[in-house]
Amino acid sequence: MANHMNAAKNKPVGKSLLGGAMIIAGTTVGAGMFSLPVVGAGMWFGYSVLMLLGIWFCMLMSGLLLLETNLHFEPGASFDTLTKETLGQFWRIVNGVSIAFVLYILTYAYISGGGSIVNHSLQGMGIELPQSVAGLVFAVVLACIVLISTKAVDRITTIMLGGMIITFFLAIGNLLIEIDVAKLLEPDGKQSFMPYLWAALPFGLASFGYHGNVPSLVKYYGKDSSTIFKAIFVGTFIALIIYACWLVATMGNIPRSQFSEIIAQGGNMGVLVGALSKVMESSWLNSMLTLFANLAVASSFLGVTLGLFDYLADLFGFDDTRYGRMKTAIVTFVPPTIFGLLFPDGFLIAIGFAALAATVWAVIVPALMAYKSRQLFPNHQGFRVFGGTPLIILVVLFGVVTGACHLLAMANLLPQFS
Ligand SMILES: N[C@@H](Cc1ccccc1)C(=O)O
Secondary structure (H helix, E strand, C coil): CCHHHHHHHHCCCCCCHHHHHHHHHHHHCCCHHHHHHHHHCCCHHHHHHHHHHHHHHHHHHHHHHHHHHHCCCCCCCCHHHHHHHHCCHHHHHHHHHHHHHHHHHHHHHHHHHHHHHHHHHHHHCCCCCCHHHHHHHHHHHHHHHHHHCHHHHHHHHHHHHHHHHHHHHHHHHHHHHHCCHHHHHCCCCCCCCHHHHHHHHHHHHHHCCCCCHHHHHHHHHCCCHHHHHHHHHHHHHHHHHHHHHHHHHHHCCCCHHHHHHHHHCCCCHHHHHHHHHHHCCCHHHHHHHHHHHHHHHHHHHHHHHHHHHHHHHHHHCCCCCHHHHHHHHHHHHHHHHHHHHHCCCCHHHHHHHHHHHHHHHHHHHHHHHHHHHHHHCCCCCCCCCCCHHHHHHHHHHHHHHHHHHHHHHHCCCCCCCC
Protein backbone atom coordinates (compact mmCIF):
# COMPACT_ATOMS: atom_id res chain seq x y z
CA MET A 1 0.00 0.00 0.00
CA ALA A 2 2.86 2.30 -0.76
CA ASN A 3 0.47 4.63 -2.55
CA HIS A 4 -0.33 6.38 0.69
CA MET A 5 3.09 7.91 0.42
CA ASN A 6 1.89 9.49 -2.81
CA ALA A 7 -1.09 10.76 -0.93
CA ALA A 8 1.41 12.30 1.46
CA LYS A 9 3.30 13.93 -1.38
CA ASN A 10 0.34 15.43 -3.13
CA LYS A 11 -2.22 16.43 -0.56
CA PRO A 12 -1.91 19.11 2.08
CA VAL A 13 -3.42 16.84 4.73
CA GLY A 14 -3.10 17.51 8.46
CA LYS A 15 0.33 16.25 9.49
CA SER A 16 -0.69 14.21 12.47
CA LEU A 17 1.39 11.37 13.83
CA LEU A 18 -1.49 9.04 13.05
CA GLY A 19 -1.31 9.82 9.33
CA GLY A 20 2.36 8.83 9.14
CA ALA A 21 1.82 5.73 11.25
CA MET A 22 -0.99 4.64 8.92
CA ILE A 23 1.24 5.18 5.87
CA ILE A 24 3.84 2.86 7.42
CA ALA A 25 1.35 0.26 8.69
CA GLY A 26 -0.43 0.31 5.33
CA THR A 27 2.73 -0.45 3.39
CA THR A 28 4.00 -3.03 5.86
CA VAL A 29 0.86 -5.15 6.08
CA GLY A 30 0.44 -6.88 2.74
CA ALA A 31 0.79 -10.21 1.04
CA GLY A 32 3.77 -11.17 3.22
CA MET A 33 1.31 -11.68 6.06
CA PHE A 34 -0.34 -14.58 4.23
CA SER A 35 2.97 -16.41 3.94
CA LEU A 36 3.67 -16.24 7.70
CA PRO A 37 1.45 -19.08 9.01
CA VAL A 38 2.47 -21.33 6.11
CA VAL A 39 6.23 -20.88 6.46
CA GLY A 40 5.88 -20.74 10.26
CA ALA A 41 4.00 -24.05 10.49
CA GLY A 42 7.22 -26.01 11.07
CA MET A 43 8.37 -24.00 14.10
CA TRP A 44 4.78 -23.27 15.10
CA PHE A 45 3.46 -20.52 17.34
CA GLY A 46 6.03 -19.82 20.06
CA TYR A 47 9.06 -19.63 17.79
CA SER A 48 7.06 -17.76 15.14
CA VAL A 49 6.19 -15.02 17.63
CA LEU A 50 9.81 -14.84 18.85
CA MET A 51 10.99 -14.60 15.25
CA LEU A 52 8.52 -11.82 14.49
CA LEU A 53 9.71 -9.86 17.54
CA GLY A 54 13.36 -10.16 16.49
CA ILE A 55 12.66 -9.26 12.86
CA TRP A 56 10.44 -6.36 13.88
CA PHE A 57 13.31 -4.96 15.98
CA CYS A 58 15.91 -5.33 13.20
CA MET A 59 13.62 -3.90 10.51
CA LEU A 60 12.66 -1.00 12.80
CA MET A 61 16.36 -0.28 13.38
CA SER A 62 17.22 -0.41 9.67
CA GLY A 63 14.37 2.01 8.95
CA LEU A 64 15.62 4.37 11.67
CA LEU A 65 19.19 4.17 10.33
CA LEU A 66 17.80 5.11 6.94
CA LEU A 67 15.99 8.02 8.58
CA GLU A 68 19.23 9.14 10.26
CA THR A 69 21.00 9.35 6.87
CA ASN A 70 17.99 10.89 5.18
CA LEU A 71 17.90 13.75 7.71
CA HIS A 72 21.33 14.92 6.56
CA PHE A 73 19.77 15.76 3.19
CA GLU A 74 17.02 18.07 2.04
CA PRO A 75 13.49 16.66 2.39
CA GLY A 76 12.59 15.10 -0.97
CA ALA A 77 15.97 13.38 -1.45
CA SER A 78 15.32 9.78 -2.44
CA PHE A 79 17.26 6.52 -2.26
CA ASP A 80 19.11 7.44 -5.41
CA THR A 81 20.52 10.65 -3.95
CA LEU A 82 21.26 9.11 -0.54
CA THR A 83 23.24 6.15 -1.92
CA LYS A 84 25.07 8.30 -4.47
CA GLU A 85 26.15 10.87 -1.88
CA THR A 86 27.14 8.44 0.87
CA LEU A 87 28.28 5.17 -0.74
CA GLY A 88 28.99 6.11 -4.36
CA GLN A 89 28.08 4.89 -7.82
CA PHE A 90 28.45 1.14 -7.22
CA TRP A 91 25.96 0.98 -4.37
CA ARG A 92 23.70 3.44 -6.15
CA ILE A 93 23.31 0.96 -9.00
CA VAL A 94 23.06 -2.15 -6.77
CA ASN A 95 20.43 -0.38 -4.72
CA GLY A 96 18.42 0.81 -7.73
CA VAL A 97 18.41 -2.65 -9.29
CA SER A 98 17.34 -4.32 -6.04
CA ILE A 99 14.46 -1.86 -5.56
CA ALA A 100 13.20 -2.42 -9.11
CA PHE A 101 13.53 -6.18 -8.63
CA VAL A 102 11.49 -6.13 -5.41
CA LEU A 103 8.74 -4.06 -7.01
CA TYR A 104 8.53 -6.34 -10.05
CA ILE A 105 8.58 -9.60 -8.11
CA LEU A 106 6.04 -8.33 -5.58
CA THR A 107 3.76 -7.38 -8.49
CA TYR A 108 4.02 -10.97 -9.70
CA ALA A 109 3.45 -12.29 -6.14
CA TYR A 110 0.31 -10.17 -5.86
CA ILE A 111 -0.99 -11.43 -9.23
CA SER A 112 -0.38 -15.02 -8.08
CA GLY A 113 -1.92 -14.44 -4.63
CA GLY A 114 -4.70 -12.30 -6.10
CA GLY A 115 -5.58 -14.95 -8.69
CA SER A 116 -5.69 -17.57 -5.97
CA ILE A 117 -7.93 -15.55 -3.68
CA VAL A 118 -10.21 -14.30 -6.47
CA ASN A 119 -10.59 -17.93 -7.51
CA HIS A 120 -11.45 -18.95 -3.96
CA SER A 121 -14.08 -16.18 -3.84
CA LEU A 122 -15.58 -17.14 -7.19
CA GLN A 123 -15.81 -20.78 -6.13
CA GLY A 124 -17.86 -19.57 -3.18
CA MET A 125 -20.30 -18.13 -5.74
CA GLY A 126 -20.29 -21.33 -7.78
CA ILE A 127 -18.06 -20.02 -10.60
CA GLU A 128 -15.10 -22.18 -11.72
CA LEU A 129 -12.16 -20.54 -13.53
CA PRO A 130 -8.57 -21.66 -14.12
CA GLN A 131 -6.44 -19.86 -11.52
CA SER A 132 -4.22 -18.24 -14.15
CA VAL A 133 -7.29 -16.63 -15.74
CA ALA A 134 -8.43 -15.36 -12.33
CA GLY A 135 -4.94 -13.82 -11.93
CA LEU A 136 -5.30 -12.16 -15.32
CA VAL A 137 -8.68 -10.67 -14.40
CA PHE A 138 -7.27 -9.44 -11.07
CA ALA A 139 -4.25 -7.83 -12.79
CA VAL A 140 -6.20 -6.21 -15.65
CA VAL A 141 -8.85 -4.64 -13.40
CA LEU A 142 -6.30 -3.17 -10.98
CA ALA A 143 -3.87 -2.14 -13.74
CA CYS A 144 -6.66 -0.04 -15.27
CA ILE A 145 -6.98 1.86 -11.99
CA VAL A 146 -3.23 2.62 -11.99
CA LEU A 147 -3.44 3.60 -15.66
CA ILE A 148 -6.24 6.11 -14.98
CA SER A 149 -4.32 8.18 -12.42
CA THR A 150 -2.45 8.37 -9.16
CA LYS A 151 -5.46 10.08 -7.68
CA ALA A 152 -7.69 7.12 -8.57
CA VAL A 153 -5.27 4.81 -6.79
CA ASP A 154 -5.20 7.05 -3.70
CA ARG A 155 -8.98 7.23 -3.49
CA ILE A 156 -9.54 3.54 -4.00
CA THR A 157 -6.87 2.39 -1.56
CA THR A 158 -8.12 4.72 1.13
CA ILE A 159 -11.52 3.04 0.79
CA MET A 160 -9.83 -0.37 0.76
CA LEU A 161 -7.83 0.43 3.90
CA GLY A 162 -11.04 1.30 5.75
CA GLY A 163 -12.64 -1.91 4.48
CA MET A 164 -9.62 -3.94 5.57
CA ILE A 165 -9.69 -2.63 9.12
CA ILE A 166 -13.40 -3.40 9.46
CA THR A 167 -13.28 -6.87 7.86
CA PHE A 168 -10.06 -7.82 9.69
CA PHE A 169 -11.53 -7.19 13.10
CA LEU A 170 -14.88 -8.78 12.30
CA ALA A 171 -13.39 -11.96 10.85
CA ILE A 172 -10.28 -12.30 13.01
CA GLY A 173 -12.11 -11.20 16.15
CA ASN A 174 -14.35 -14.21 15.73
CA LEU A 175 -11.46 -16.56 14.95
CA LEU A 176 -9.64 -15.27 18.04
CA ILE A 177 -12.63 -16.12 20.22
CA GLU A 178 -12.93 -19.58 18.72
CA ILE A 179 -9.28 -20.62 19.06
CA ASP A 180 -8.29 -23.89 20.60
CA VAL A 181 -5.43 -23.23 23.04
CA ALA A 182 -4.26 -26.84 22.77
CA LYS A 183 -3.71 -26.40 19.03
CA LEU A 184 -1.62 -23.32 19.71
CA LEU A 185 0.51 -24.61 22.55
CA GLU A 186 0.60 -28.37 22.03
CA PRO A 187 0.94 -28.78 18.24
CA ASP A 188 0.60 -32.20 16.66
CA GLY A 189 2.92 -33.72 14.06
CA LYS A 190 6.66 -34.25 14.20
CA GLN A 191 7.98 -32.86 17.51
CA SER A 192 10.81 -30.83 16.00
CA PHE A 193 10.35 -27.07 15.77
CA MET A 194 13.41 -24.84 16.10
CA PRO A 195 15.26 -26.07 12.93
CA TYR A 196 12.44 -24.72 10.74
CA LEU A 197 13.16 -21.17 11.88
CA TRP A 198 15.89 -20.51 9.32
CA ALA A 199 13.89 -21.10 6.17
CA ALA A 200 11.15 -18.82 7.52
CA LEU A 201 13.39 -15.80 8.20
CA PRO A 202 13.21 -14.31 4.65
CA PHE A 203 9.40 -14.30 4.79
CA GLY A 204 9.43 -12.46 8.09
CA LEU A 205 11.80 -9.90 6.60
CA ALA A 206 9.56 -9.35 3.56
CA SER A 207 6.52 -8.93 5.80
CA PHE A 208 8.20 -6.07 7.66
CA GLY A 209 9.34 -4.21 4.53
CA TYR A 210 8.20 -0.55 4.36
CA HIS A 211 11.51 1.24 3.81
CA GLY A 212 10.57 2.87 0.52
CA ASN A 213 8.31 5.13 2.56
CA VAL A 214 11.00 6.58 4.82
CA PRO A 215 12.15 9.23 2.29
CA SER A 216 8.48 10.01 1.64
CA LEU A 217 7.88 10.61 5.34
CA VAL A 218 10.86 12.99 5.48
CA LYS A 219 9.42 14.84 2.52
CA TYR A 220 6.02 14.91 4.23
CA TYR A 221 7.00 15.96 7.76
CA GLY A 222 10.23 17.86 6.95
CA LYS A 223 13.08 17.38 9.43
CA ASP A 224 10.77 16.68 12.36
CA SER A 225 12.73 13.63 13.50
CA SER A 226 10.73 12.91 16.63
CA THR A 227 7.38 12.67 14.80
CA ILE A 228 8.89 10.53 12.01
CA PHE A 229 10.51 8.27 14.62
CA LYS A 230 7.16 7.81 16.36
CA ALA A 231 5.34 7.22 13.05
CA ILE A 232 7.77 4.44 12.09
CA PHE A 233 7.66 2.92 15.56
CA VAL A 234 3.87 2.99 15.85
CA GLY A 235 3.28 1.89 12.23
CA THR A 236 5.55 -1.16 12.45
CA PHE A 237 4.22 -1.97 15.93
CA ILE A 238 0.65 -2.05 14.54
CA ALA A 239 1.90 -4.51 11.91
CA LEU A 240 3.51 -6.63 14.64
CA ILE A 241 0.23 -6.79 16.58
CA ILE A 242 -1.77 -7.63 13.43
CA TYR A 243 0.68 -10.43 12.55
CA ALA A 244 0.58 -11.85 16.07
CA CYS A 245 -3.25 -11.86 16.00
CA TRP A 246 -3.14 -13.47 12.57
CA LEU A 247 -0.86 -16.26 13.84
CA VAL A 248 -3.13 -16.87 16.83
CA ALA A 249 -6.19 -16.97 14.56
CA THR A 250 -4.65 -19.32 11.99
CA MET A 251 -2.60 -21.63 14.24
CA GLY A 252 -5.30 -21.67 16.89
CA ASN A 253 -7.83 -22.98 14.37
CA ILE A 254 -5.91 -25.08 11.82
CA PRO A 255 -3.96 -28.03 13.31
CA ARG A 256 -0.25 -28.21 12.47
CA SER A 257 -0.64 -31.48 10.58
CA GLN A 258 -3.17 -29.84 8.26
CA PHE A 259 -0.59 -27.27 7.23
CA SER A 260 1.24 -30.09 5.44
CA GLU A 261 -1.70 -30.27 3.08
CA ILE A 262 -1.73 -26.49 2.59
CA ILE A 263 2.00 -26.57 1.79
CA ALA A 264 1.56 -29.51 -0.57
CA GLN A 265 -1.01 -27.46 -2.49
CA GLY A 266 1.53 -24.66 -2.97
CA GLY A 267 0.76 -22.61 0.15
CA ASN A 268 -0.97 -19.89 -1.88
CA MET A 269 -3.37 -17.42 -0.27
CA GLY A 270 -6.58 -19.06 -1.48
CA VAL A 271 -5.58 -22.43 -0.03
CA LEU A 272 -4.85 -20.96 3.41
CA VAL A 273 -8.00 -18.85 3.46
CA GLY A 274 -9.94 -21.90 2.22
CA ALA A 275 -8.65 -23.98 5.15
CA LEU A 276 -9.63 -21.23 7.60
CA SER A 277 -13.05 -20.90 5.99
CA LYS A 278 -13.73 -24.58 6.70
CA VAL A 279 -13.36 -24.08 10.44
CA MET A 280 -15.52 -20.95 10.53
CA GLU A 281 -19.10 -21.60 11.51
CA SER A 282 -20.76 -18.53 10.10
CA SER A 283 -20.78 -18.07 6.34
CA TRP A 284 -21.10 -14.33 6.87
CA LEU A 285 -17.82 -14.16 8.81
CA ASN A 286 -16.33 -16.40 6.18
CA SER A 287 -17.16 -13.80 3.55
CA MET A 288 -15.58 -11.13 5.76
CA LEU A 289 -12.32 -13.10 5.90
CA THR A 290 -12.30 -13.65 2.14
CA LEU A 291 -13.10 -9.99 1.55
CA PHE A 292 -10.25 -8.98 3.86
CA ALA A 293 -7.78 -11.15 1.96
CA ASN A 294 -8.95 -9.71 -1.37
CA LEU A 295 -8.64 -6.14 -0.12
CA ALA A 296 -5.22 -6.75 1.45
CA VAL A 297 -3.69 -8.11 -1.71
CA ALA A 298 -5.47 -5.64 -4.01
CA SER A 299 -4.39 -2.60 -2.02
CA SER A 300 -0.79 -3.86 -1.83
CA PHE A 301 -0.88 -4.43 -5.58
CA LEU A 302 -2.02 -0.87 -6.20
CA GLY A 303 0.61 0.60 -3.87
CA VAL A 304 3.52 -1.40 -5.22
CA THR A 305 2.62 -1.08 -8.91
CA LEU A 306 2.12 2.65 -8.57
CA GLY A 307 5.68 2.86 -7.21
CA LEU A 308 6.92 0.67 -10.08
CA PHE A 309 4.91 2.69 -12.63
CA ASP A 310 6.45 5.99 -11.51
CA TYR A 311 9.91 4.45 -11.30
CA LEU A 312 9.75 3.03 -14.84
CA ALA A 313 8.22 6.21 -16.32
CA ASP A 314 11.18 8.11 -14.88
CA LEU A 315 13.72 5.49 -16.00
CA PHE A 316 12.52 5.30 -19.60
CA GLY A 317 11.51 8.97 -19.83
CA PHE A 318 7.86 8.20 -20.71
CA ASP A 319 5.70 11.30 -20.27
CA ASP A 320 2.36 11.68 -18.51
CA THR A 321 0.20 11.87 -21.67
CA ARG A 322 -2.30 9.15 -22.45
CA TYR A 323 0.14 7.55 -24.89
CA GLY A 324 3.06 7.83 -22.45
CA ARG A 325 1.07 6.28 -19.61
CA MET A 326 0.02 3.47 -21.94
CA LYS A 327 3.68 2.69 -22.68
CA THR A 328 4.57 2.81 -18.99
CA ALA A 329 1.64 0.53 -18.18
CA ILE A 330 2.87 -2.01 -20.72
CA VAL A 331 6.37 -2.27 -19.22
CA THR A 332 4.92 -2.26 -15.70
CA PHE A 333 2.19 -4.86 -16.00
CA VAL A 334 2.84 -7.09 -18.98
CA PRO A 335 5.97 -8.94 -17.73
CA PRO A 336 4.58 -9.87 -14.27
CA THR A 337 1.18 -10.75 -15.76
CA ILE A 338 2.77 -13.12 -18.29
CA PHE A 339 4.65 -14.74 -15.41
CA GLY A 340 1.37 -14.96 -13.51
CA LEU A 341 -0.25 -16.77 -16.45
CA LEU A 342 2.67 -19.16 -16.85
CA PHE A 343 3.28 -19.84 -13.14
CA PRO A 344 0.07 -19.10 -11.25
CA ASP A 345 1.32 -20.64 -8.00
CA GLY A 346 4.69 -18.98 -7.45
CA PHE A 347 3.39 -16.83 -4.59
CA LEU A 348 5.68 -18.17 -1.84
CA ILE A 349 8.75 -18.38 -4.07
CA ALA A 350 8.22 -14.79 -5.18
CA ILE A 351 7.91 -13.48 -1.61
CA GLY A 352 11.17 -15.29 -0.79
CA PHE A 353 13.00 -13.62 -3.69
CA ALA A 354 11.50 -10.25 -2.78
CA ALA A 355 13.03 -10.77 0.67
CA LEU A 356 16.43 -11.56 -0.83
CA ALA A 357 16.51 -8.29 -2.77
CA ALA A 358 15.01 -6.40 0.19
CA THR A 359 17.94 -7.49 2.39
CA VAL A 360 20.05 -5.24 0.14
CA TRP A 361 18.12 -1.97 -0.03
CA ALA A 362 15.99 -2.20 3.12
CA VAL A 363 18.57 -3.64 5.55
CA ILE A 364 22.23 -3.69 4.50
CA VAL A 365 22.39 -0.44 2.50
CA PRO A 366 20.63 1.66 5.21
CA ALA A 367 23.09 0.33 7.81
CA LEU A 368 26.11 1.05 5.61
CA MET A 369 24.82 4.52 4.76
CA ALA A 370 24.37 5.39 8.44
CA TYR A 371 27.93 4.20 9.16
CA LYS A 372 29.26 6.33 6.32
CA SER A 373 27.20 9.40 7.15
CA ARG A 374 28.47 9.36 10.75
CA GLN A 375 31.97 9.65 9.27
CA LEU A 376 30.92 12.33 6.78
CA PHE A 377 29.10 14.45 9.41
CA PRO A 378 30.97 13.76 12.68
CA ASN A 379 29.76 16.92 14.40
CA HIS A 380 26.11 16.42 13.59
CA GLN A 381 23.89 17.19 16.60
CA GLY A 382 20.54 15.89 15.37
CA PHE A 383 18.83 12.50 15.37
CA ARG A 384 21.08 9.49 15.86
CA VAL A 385 20.03 5.87 16.39
CA PHE A 386 21.27 4.43 19.69
CA GLY A 387 23.71 1.53 19.91
CA GLY A 388 26.62 2.95 17.92
CA THR A 389 28.55 0.71 15.53
CA PRO A 390 27.53 -2.56 17.29
CA LEU A 391 23.90 -1.92 16.34
CA ILE A 392 24.93 -1.26 12.73
CA ILE A 393 26.85 -4.55 12.72
CA LEU A 394 23.83 -6.37 14.15
CA VAL A 395 21.57 -5.01 11.38
CA VAL A 396 24.07 -5.92 8.62
CA LEU A 397 24.44 -9.43 10.10
CA PHE A 398 20.67 -9.84 10.19
CA GLY A 399 20.51 -8.93 6.49
CA VAL A 400 23.38 -11.21 5.49
CA VAL A 401 22.10 -14.19 7.51
CA THR A 402 18.56 -13.80 6.16
CA GLY A 403 19.79 -13.51 2.57
CA ALA A 404 21.98 -16.60 3.09
CA CYS A 405 18.99 -18.49 4.53
CA HIS A 406 17.01 -17.75 1.40
CA LEU A 407 19.78 -19.07 -0.85
CA LEU A 408 20.31 -22.17 1.32
CA ALA A 409 16.58 -22.87 1.39
CA MET A 410 16.44 -22.57 -2.41
CA ALA A 411 19.27 -25.12 -2.64
CA ASN A 412 17.29 -27.41 -0.30
CA LEU A 413 20.00 -27.18 2.32
CA LEU A 414 17.70 -26.06 5.15
CA PRO A 415 15.08 -28.16 6.91
CA GLN A 416 11.65 -27.35 5.49
CA PHE A 417 8.35 -28.49 6.95
CA SER A 418 6.20 -30.56 4.66
N1 LIG B 1 5.70 -5.72 3.53
C1 LIG B 1 5.10 -5.89 2.24
C2 LIG B 1 6.13 -6.16 1.17
C3 LIG B 1 7.17 -5.11 1.04
C4 LIG B 1 8.51 -5.47 1.09
C5 LIG B 1 9.52 -4.54 0.98
C6 LIG B 1 9.17 -3.20 0.82
C7 LIG B 1 7.84 -2.82 0.74
C8 LIG B 1 6.85 -3.78 0.85
C9 LIG B 1 4.12 -7.07 2.25
O1 LIG B 1 4.11 -7.85 3.18
O2 LIG B 1 3.35 -7.24 1.33
